[in-house]
Amino acid sequence: MTQPQAILFDMDGTIVDTEPLWEAAEARALADMGTKMTPDMRAQLLGSTLPRMVALLRSFAAHPLDEAVVGQRVEQGVIDLLDEGLPWKVGLRELLEWANSKGIPTAVVTATRRHVASRVLAHAPVTPGFTTAVYGDDVTEGKPSPEGYLMAARLLGVDIASCLIVEDSPVGLQAAQASGGVPVAIKGAASEDFAKNYPYIRELSDLNEEVIEAIMAGECPNFVQEASS
Known part of the structure; x- marks a missing residue:
């Protein structure tokens, strides 16, 4: 054997x-920067490290926020959604x-x-x-x-x-x-x-x-x- x-x-x-949690949190952070998430943007974000994800979100954004702010908002968004249960x-x-x-x-x-x-x-x-x-x-x-x-x-x-x-x-x-x-x-x-x-x-x-x-x-x-x- x-x-x-x-x-x-x-x-x-x-x-x-948890991908839907990340998708929701990333979309919310991107909306805060004046841009709506698209399927192509989401495809580019899949599997990203936090620094790469933040860099991509800021590159998509009409009004980019500070790197640390974007990362904190996305991670906190996921943490908030975890309370709803884990699939x-x-x-x-x-x-x-x-x-x-x-x-x-x-x-x-x-x-x-x-x-x-x-x-x-x-x-x-x-x-x-x-x-x-x-x-x-x-x-x-x-x-x-x-x-x-x-x-x-x-x-x-x-x-x-x-x-x-x-x-x-x-x-x-x-x-x-x-x-x-x-x-x-x-x-x-x-x-x-x-x-x-x-x-x-x-x-x-x-x-x-x-x-x-x-x-x-x-x-x-x-x-x-x-x-x-």
């Missing part, structure tokens, strides 16, 4: 559907329970900064939850740099080449690929044309033991394509 030494996850859009992805509970039962450590590697992301992870749907986390302010370079995934592997004391990495965005999948780990795309921010280059799942519930072992052995299943055929 071929099982991973660890499973590493992106956060927003991969284990919890965890289908299958996360079962996947974490399986990993815990097999002694496989897990980590979250997110571009979101600690003071926001830690509030999300504190409500993980199982106990124990994730073994560790690498936050946006823990790294010097955000995704598509592999720094966060390499740091997570070091913290867990595992070989990155034996880590399964689940991502939903193009920049995240690029980071996972560059790290030397085994990337898996979950249906979300990445286009189907982009994601089909990786093992491609609809939900985390697609990752049962048999599928995980097949992916680690080099197979490339595509659950999204199968569902549409």
Whole structure:
């Protein structure tokens, strides 16, 4: 059997559907600067680190506010919306329970900064939850740099080449690929044309033991394509 030494996850859009929260908070901040969010703007913002997100919002804005003000407004907007509850992805509970039962450590590697992301992870749907986390302010370079995934592997004391990495965005999948780990795309921010280059799942519930072992052995299943055929 071929099982991973660890499973590493992106956060927003991969284990919890917080993308609508970020979208709402970013749109509100952009409106404060005199501009309405468009689908193209939102597409450019997906998967961004906070500095990149702030820079993009200010570049879109008719009347840009100070960088620190924009970042604070977006993050506080997300924190306010967290109180309405967290929509965890289908299958996360079962996947974490399986990993815990097999002694496989897990980590979250997110571009979101600690003071926001830690509030999300504190409500993980199982106990124990994730073994560790690498936050946006823990790294010097955000995704598509592999720094966060390499740091997570070091913290867990595992070989990155034996880590399964689940991502939903193009920049995240690029980071996972560059790290030397085994990337898996979950249906979300990445286009189907982009994601089909990786093992491609609809939900985390697609990752049962048999599928995980097949992916680690080099197979490339595509659950999204199968569902549409």
